[in-house]
Amino acid sequence: MIDFDVLRSYMDNDEDIIAAVFMAFMEEHENGADKIQSLYNEQNWSELFITAHSLKGILASFGETKAVDKLEAIETATRGGDTPQLADIQFVIQELEVIKNQINEYLASMV
Template sequence: MIDFDILRSYMDNDDDIIEAVFMAFLEEHDDGAEKIQQLYNNKDWSELFITAHSLKGILASFGEAQAVEKLETIEGITRQNGEPNADDIDYVVKEIATIKQQISDYLGSMA
């Protein structure tokens, strides 16, 4: 989940910046959960490494801790061309859905 206190501290409490970051996240990672699941199912470890690395960075800036930890584990394993734990993949997929809902709720409240 997004930790809005951390996010606001990173973004100087600027709602316009937060909105822009959320819009960029949705443009770049709207299909992030599906992509992770598909890459895992296809055993495409090199692409899963890149995706995990990218998501890890943006979610860390959202103050999200648990999914970032799982993504870090996935990143480390796939860097060595290994198969990550299915439970870690499932956790990240579910957490991305939760984060997308939080973003949708936040952007909806801005309208």
């Protein structure tokens, strides 16, 4: 879940910058949950590592902590070519849907 207090502090309370960051996130990661599931199913650990690493950094800047912890565990496992925990994958997928909904609500409120 996005921590808007943390996010606003990173973005100097500039709602236009937050909206731009959210739009960029949606362009890049709107289908992130599906991508993670597919990469897990395909056992494509190198691509899953890259995806987890990318999402971890972005979500940390959104003030999200729980999914970031799970992404770090996924990143650690896949870096070594190991299978990540299914529970971590499922948690991240659920959390990405929550975050996507938060972003859509925020952007809708801007119009």
